[in-house]
Amino acid sequence: MLERLAPIRNWIFDLDNTLYPASANLFDQVDQRMTGFIQDLLGVDWDEAHRVQKAYFHGHGTTLSGLMTEHQVDPHAFLAHVHDIEMDVLEHDAPLVAAIAKLPGRKLVFTNGDTPYATRILERLGLAASFEAIHDIHAMGLVPKPHASAYAGFCETFGIDPIESLFVDDMSRNLAPAKAIGMTTVWVDNGSEQAPADVDHDHIDFTVPALTPWLEAILER
Structure with missing residues (x-):
């Protein structure tokens, strides 16, 4: 393994x-259902609902956070609605399961989604026990990522020392608070963030196009 990852x-x-x-394109289904939820809630057309959705996402961290702040939306009702999707686009990912199993230490999921939704995804990928x-x-x-309280609460819950931790996310903005408390950061740069090209990425330690090949590469060292 890379020497710089030895403390992880x-x-x-x-x-x-x-x-x-x-x-x-699994999250595209969630994205569509979020737009539809806002369209029904506000009585606006699809384009305006989509604009509001993205404004809340960028301004509040998640669409849900914006809806709770601006419209007192019930988070349970919202999450149940937007996560009611088919997951047949996901397949058992044996290489990823094997790579994660080889990582030394604790493995955890840190998501702005909810546990029932996350569990369904992990089961489809073969990662339910990983x-x-x-x-x-x-x-x-x-209070979602990238708010600092989310990271502090995560570390407190699991008794985690950030210096001994590595965090992987497809949103570079979610890695900045992790780096600020001492975590090693890995950005899966796959275009999902849709952030401006000139955003500062000094808080990123590793940039990778996909997770599995990178894990396999560091495990071979």
């Missing part, structure tokens, strides 16, 4: 577009 004892992974490839725990949006007190 905690391997932390985002869920959507990180543990499965963005090309699966992780110690799922830390979801409810465990964060509904």
